[in-house]
Amino acid sequence: MTHPRIILFVVMIVMTTLACTVSVRHDSLPPAGHDTFEAPAPADPAPVPTPKVVMTTVIAVRSVNIREDPTEHSDDIGDLFHGEVVYVSQCRSGWARIPEGWVKALYLDGVCP
Numbered sequence: 001m002t003h004p005r006i007i008l009f010v011v012m013i014v015m016t017t018l019a020c021t022v023s024v025r026h027d028s029l030p031p032a033g034h035d036t037f038e039a040p041a042p043a044d045p046a047p048v049p050t051p052k053v054v055m056t057t058v059i060a061v062r063s064v065n066i067r068e069d070p071t072e073h074s075d076d077i078g079d080l081f082h083g084e085v086v087y088v089s090q091c092r093s094g095w096a097r098i099p100e101g102w103v104k105a106l107y108l109d110g111v112c113p
Helices: 004-020
Strands: 054-057 063-067 076-081 085-087 090-092 095-099 101-104
Touching: 063 090
Parallel strands: none
Antiparallel strands: 054 085, 063 076, 063 101, 085 095, 090 095, 095 101
């Protein structure tokens, strides 16, 4: 059975790749024999919000509790260990959102100032 973190990692990579894909229309290519061309002005499509996912490392001495909600009184639903790599998708009041739940940001390397 595939580990849920691996599946989530693959989904995040695919989402990031799709968000960064640039397409070029055939009619926007330069005529034959020309090295440069002026790109047509882009239409103003509605922006599509894409979550920014940041990779970081756990810097706690031993382990960090994963919480259900971003509070110290929330249920402990797991642990992260020193050196483990995690992906942070959101920051809130000193807490970092990872796929499994929330962790105190001060135990992660350089996220959620």
